[in-house]
Amino acid sequence: MEAYPGTSSPSPQSPTAAASPPPQPQGEVECGAVEFSDHLSPSRHAGPADSNTAPPPSPASVAPMPQNLEGEETVPTSEEVVDEEAAVEELAKEGDEAVAGGEGEALRIFLEELGDQADDCLIPSPRLKEIASPDRLAALQVLGGRYNSLVEKFKLQVAKCVEECAPRFDGLKKKYTVECAERRRLYNELIELRGNIRVFCRCRPLSADEVSRGCSSVIDVDPSQETELQYVPSEKERKNFKFDHVFGPADDQEAVFAESLPVVRSVMDGFNVCIFAYGQTGTGKTFTMEGVPENRGVNYRALEELFRMSNERSSSVAYTFYVSILEVYNEKIRDLLDDNCEQASKRLDIKQSADGAQEVPGLVEAPIYTIDGVWDKLKAGAKNRSVGSTSVNELSSRSHSLVRVTVRSEHLVTGEMSRSHMWLVDLAGSERLAKTEVEGERLKESKFINKSLSALGDVIAALASKNSHIPYRNSKLTHLLQSSLGGDCKTLMFVQISPSSTDSGETLCSLNFASRVRAIEHGPARKQADPAENFKLKQMTEKLCHEEKENVKLNESLQLMQLKYASRENVFRTLQDKIRETEQACRTHQQRVRELENELANEKKAARDTVRPTKPSLAAPVRQRPPLAPMRQRPPLVRISNQAPPPSGPSRQRLGSKGPSVQNKENIPVLDKAAGKARRVSLVPMMRQIPLQPKRRSSIAILPSERERMSVLPEKRAMSRLSHMQMPKTTRPLANFNPIPGTPVAASKAPVDATPDVRGRFKRIELGSSSKFSSPPMQSMWKSRNNVSSPQQRLRLQSGSGNASKLCFSIHKKVGLGSPARPRNSLMSGTGIFDPALREQMMAGKFGNAQRVFSKRRMSVL
Numbered sequence: 121m122e123a124y125p126g127t128s129s130p131s132p133q134s135p136t137a138a139a140s141p142p143p144q145p146q147g148e149v150e151c152g153a154v155e156f157s158d159h160l161s162p163s164r165h166a167g168p169a170d171s172n173t174a175p176p177p178s179p180a181s182v183a184p185m186p187q188n189l190e191g192e193e194t195v196p197t198s199e200e201v202v203d204e205e206a207a208v209e210e211l212a213k214e215g216d217e218a219v220a221g222g223e224g225e226a227l228r229i230f231l232e233e234l235g236d237q238a239d240d241c242l243i244p245s246p247r248l249k250e251i252a253s254p255d256r257l258a259a260l261q262v263l264g265g266r267y268n269s270l271v272e273k274f275k276l277q278v279a280k281c282v283e284e285c286a287p288r289f290d291g292l293k294k295k296y297t298v299e300c301a302e303r304r305r306l307y308n309e310l311i312e313l314r315g316n317i318r319v320f321c322r323c324r325p326l327s328a329d330e331v332s333r334g335c336s337s338v339i340d341v342d343p344s345q346e347t348e349l350q351y352v353p354s355e356k357e358r359k360n361f362k363f364d365h366v367f368g369p370a371d372d373q374e375a376v377f378a379e380s381l382p383v384v385r386s387v388m389d390g391f392n393v394c395i396f397a398y399g400q401t402g403t404g405k406t407f408t409m410e411g412v413p414e415n416r417g418v419n420y421r422a423l424e425e426l427f428r429m430s431n432e433r434s435s436s437v438a439y440t441f442y443v444s445i446l447e448v449y450n451e452k453i454r455d456l457l458d459d460n461c462e463q464a465s466k467r468l469d470i471k472q473s474a475d476g477a478q479e480v481p482g483l484v485e486a487p488i489y490t491i492d493g494v495w496d497k498l499k500a501g502a503k504n505r506s507v508g509s510t511s512v513n514e515l516s517s518r519s520h521s522l523v524r525v526t527v528r529s530e531h532l533v534t535g536e537m538s539r540s541h542m543w544l545v546d547l548a549g550s551e552r553l554a555k556t557e558v559e560g561e562r563l564k565e566s567k568f569i570n571k572s573l574s575a576l577g578d579v580i581a582a583l584a585s586k587n588s589h590i591p592y593r594n595s596k597l598t599h600l601l602q603s604s605l606g607g608d609c610k611t612l613m614f615v616q617i618s619p620s621s622t623d624s625g626e627t628l629c630s631l632n633f634a635s636r637v638r639a640i641e642h643g644p645a646r647k648q649a650d651p652a653e654n655f656k657l658k659q660m661t662e663k664l665c666h667e668e669k670e671n672v673k674l675n676e677s678l679q680l681m682q683l684k685y686a687s688r689e690n691v692f693r694t695l696q697d698k699i700r701e702t703e704q705a706c707r708t709h710q711q712r713v714r715e716l717e718n719e720l721a722n723e724k725k726a727a728r729d730t731v732r733p734t735k736p737s738l739a740a741p742v743r744q745r746p747p748l749a750p751m752r753q754r755p756p757l758v759r760i761s762n763q764a765p766p767p768s769g770p771s772r773q774r775l776g777s778k779g780p781s782v783q784n785k786e787n788i789p790v791l792d793k794a795a796g797k798a799r800r801v802s803l804v805p806m807m808r809q810i811p812l813q814p815k816r817r818s819s820i821a822i823l824p825s826e827r828e829r830m831s832v833l834p835e836k837r838a839m840s841r842l843s844h845m846q847m848p849k850t851t852r853p854l855a856n857f858n859p860i861p862g863t864p865v866a867a868s869k870a871p872v873d874a875t876p877d878v879r880g881r882f883k884r885i886e887l888g889s890s891s892k893f894s895s896p897p898m899q900s901m902w903k904s905r906n907n908v909s910s911p912q913q914r915l916r917l918q919s920g921s922g923n924a925s926k927l928c929f930s931i932h933k934k935v936g937l938g939s940p941a942r943p944r945n946s947l948m949s950g951t952g953i954f955d956p957a958l959r960e961q962m963m964a965g966k967f968g969n970a971q972r973v974f975s976k977r978r979m980s981v982l
């Protein structure tokens with residue numbers, strides 16, 4: 121342990137300290153006595169307890185390791201630690217004594233200022249310079265102690281932080297690694313999407329036989345250049361080839377499969393995948409695809425990966441796998457999982473399914489549940505494969521072997537279903553017939569092999585040149601692979617080459633072919649939906665098409681209806697014009713009738729005037745009797761009409777000029793030339809013509825139907841009644857008359873409305889002082905008529921107020937003049953109603969008659 125000078129021998133000459141020890145802040149009393157040492161206990165220097173800071177560690181845990189001469193840290197033993205603690209206590213004691221015997225005021229003030237500072241703060245006071253030499257040492261010791269404790273404290277905090285953050289850091293690190301891998305995978309997929317056919321080149325090592333024969337390698341593969349190889353058949357000749365990846369003789373099966381993994385994984389995402397090995401015989405196609413039990417190839421590893429992924433995704437997606445193994449041998453398809461595949465009845469053919477995919481009906485689709493089951497199936501298929509011995513390969517494949525893995529998936533959350541295929545194809549080797557020295561059956565096989573490989577070359581060439589027609593059907597092989605060689609799948613081709621100089625010609629051919637394949641630009645791969653899903657979608661599409669057709673039909677009929685409607689509108693407009701014209705004619709006709717009536721009234725008046733002077737003897741009794749008020753006060757008809765006022769001018773002349781035509785008509789008063797007066801005629805039929813007009817209109821299509829009108833009729837009746845019965849007091853009645861003297865009504869001396877109540881009696885209404893027949897002023901009536909817009913309103917007017925006026929007039933006439941059956945001459949001669957007895961008798965019956973007539977006429981009008 122290293123002791124700083126002065127700590128062990130505090131200055132004895134410190135009068136201030138001896139006389140009055142400086143007030144020590146709590147917990148820091150001993151600071152001045154602490155040596156500036158690494159072994160100093162920080163607990164002794166701790167200031168007031170700070171709840172926010174970590175508890176002070178024990179001296180053993182916080183003290184830094186002592187160092188040896190070489191600067192290396194040495195671990196103290198437990199005995200050494202005990203000794204150190206004792207030494208620290210001793211030093212502290214000494215320090216206390218030193219402070220107690222302090223030398224001066226400067227040190228005391230310095231310590232006070234230091235004590236005021238926070239625990240984690242260390243700012244040396246400028247007063248340090250003022251402290252005298254022995255006290256300065258003590259001050260420095262105190263500072264050193266504070267500094268040491270702070271260092272220890274921070275070290276502890278850092279250690280704690282590191283401890284806390286370590287797991288988080290590790291997690292982030294792992295995540296980062298996974299994300300990097302994912303990013304690489306996505307990048308790979310992006311590349312695939314840009315060009316969905318990938319070509320890997322694999323060069324096998326020289327076989328022992330080739331080495332023994334002294335063959336040299338014509339392939340130069342640089343391990344640092346993963347995508348390039350050089351074909352060097354001679355010193356002068358050197359050709360560079362580029363592929364997506366190049367595997368040299370040193371690359372093992374694992375490395376090959378690692379690069380194939382992204383394509384294999386795509387089948388799990390619902391893409392069709394095709395991996396095939398192409399090359400000369402004996403170059404390692406079967407080795408790459410099938411491998412050997414101790415060094416398995418792509419087929420087994422791919423299925424292994426599928427199972428691994430299925431387990432990994434089991435929480436979200438349910439996968440099922442099926443395997444079919446078949447071969448195309450001499451342009452015939454054989455099911456290698458069927459033990460009776462040799463039978464002629466087991467011949468298989470290619471059919472196109474509803475969704476456009478190529479299917480082989482009758483092909484065994486074996487479900488597989490474990491990876492062991494996969495290996496069993498692959499072995500069974502390989503056992504049934506046609507192999508034979510050639511001069512090039514002892515176990516040469518004489519057929520194209522195809523393993524089809526069907527992956528069905530159902531997403532457990534979204535319910536999305538898919539079905540995709542992965543074809544793993546080991547092609548038969550291309551070979552030169554002369555070189556393989558085959559004959560007989562082998563020769564025939566070789567011809568078929570070469571023919572199908574040539575067809576594959578044609579398909580590849582057509583795809584590369586983007587021909588509209590791709591000759592898939594030229595061979596069974598290309599026909600089977602149609603959906604996996606087209607644009608909506610991912611294709612991986614292994615071009616297998618031999619490095620031997622003896623095979624340089626075939627190697628060059630294979631390399632050129634592979635380069636052409638690599639030049640093919642596929643469109644983006646498409647996810648394969650489940651056929652069941654496809655069927656559903658198809659049905660929905662058909663339904664949609666059908667509905668669209670219906671829609672078109674409906675649209676057409678709507679257009680027709682619109683056309684019909686337009687033509688009906690035209691007809692309606694024409695009919696309305698006609699109605700307007702007819703109305704106008706009718707109005708003119710009515711006007712004419714009124715003129716004639718006026719003339720008739722004038723004629724009658726003139727006739728009466730002429731008759732009276734000729735019978736003076738009758739004048740006296742007539743004067744004694746009450747005058748026939750209604751007769752004398754009866755206004756001209758024009759006043760109770762709601763028609764336009766007649767044109768001024770001599771009506772007699774017009775009547776005279778139009779006499780013949782008018783006389784032919786019914787209800788036109790005819791002048792009795794012999795008597796010199798007009799005969800009384802009924803006006804009722806003429807009035808009945810007016811309500812007929814709306815009936816004509818009701819034949820127009822847009823007016824309500826007969827049933828509707830019938831349903832409305834009671835309302836109209838009610839309205840008609842209301843127009844008479846509920847008329848406000850301020851409104852002038854459409855028709856009223858003065859009561860006949862002597863009747864009960866006359867006693868009230870008030871005008872009486874012509875409308876009877878429900879019992880057929882006249883209803884009494886206060887109508888003001890008018891005592892004459894009155895109708896609304898002509899001008900206002902005319903205006904109201906012009907304001908009437910609809911035929912219904914006009915109908916209401918005509919059948920309501922107009923008819924009522926006429927009806928009232930008729931009643932008034934009957935009441936005033938007696939029964940129409942009674943001859944008019946009796947009145948004029950003075951022997952009729954001018955006789956008081958007779959008149960009284962008449963008055964008794966007249967009112968009843970009036971009631972009857974009124975009811976009758978009202979019914980006829982309504």
Ligand SMILES: Nc1ncnc2c1ncn2[C@@H]1O[C@H](COP(=O)(O)OP(=O)(O)OP(=O)(O)O)[C@@H](O)[C@H]1O
Nearest residue numbers: 324325401402403404405406407513516517548549
């Ligand atoms: N990469 C390699 N590493 C070691 N040996 C290999 C490799 N490739 C092929 N071989 C060996 O070469 C021999 C021929 O391989 P393989 O039968 O797979 O060729 P092939 O192309 O399938 O022939 P064929 O077309 O006639 O069927 C085998 O003995 C195989 O073990």
